[in-house]
Amino acid sequence: MNPLEGQGPLGPLLPSHWSEFIVGLVLFAIIYMVVWKVVMPRFETMYTDRADEIRGGIERAEQAQDEAAKALAVYKEKLANADDEAAKIRDAAKATGAQIEAESRAKAEEEASRIVNSARVQVEAEKNLAMEDLRKDVGSMATTLAGKILGENLDDSSVKKTVDSFISSLGKETAKK
DSSP: OOTTOOOSSSSGGGGGGGHHHHHHHHHHHHHHIIIIIHHHHHHHHHHHHHHHHHHHHHHHHEEEEEHHHHHHHHHHHHHHHHHHHHHHHHHHHHHHHHHHHHHHHHHHHHHHHHHHHHHHHHHHHHHHHHHHHHHHHHHHHHHHHHHHHHTTTOHHHHHHHHHHHHHHHHHHHHOOO
């Protein structure tokens, strides 16, 4: 009987000679031992390494996520502090601006007061100068006019004094009103 023909309950799987069966069994045992001692440990090592790498990747990802969350919290805290600090700086700038404005306003008012006082003094001096010139001119015109009306020369100093005192008294009365 030929084992390759496939006759029998197992066909070609059932060897026709016991020697083939024993050799097949020994070879199977050798291959099994090689796979068990060499290939399986390598597969286990590779599987363990891969599992560790995946676990390590997950742990690193979790650590990175925790660090990112901490960094976000620090960033938010710094941002809140920066907002508070910006508000303080704005308030300080407003206060400084108000102070500078008040100082400028006080200086401007002081300068305006000084200018007004200076102008008043100058106007008073010019007024007095104009009054003095007017007294001289009006006095000499009045004396000349009176002299022409009377037909005499009234260049006397006593006449000038009389006219000047009259004009002065008129100026004082006008100033009182």
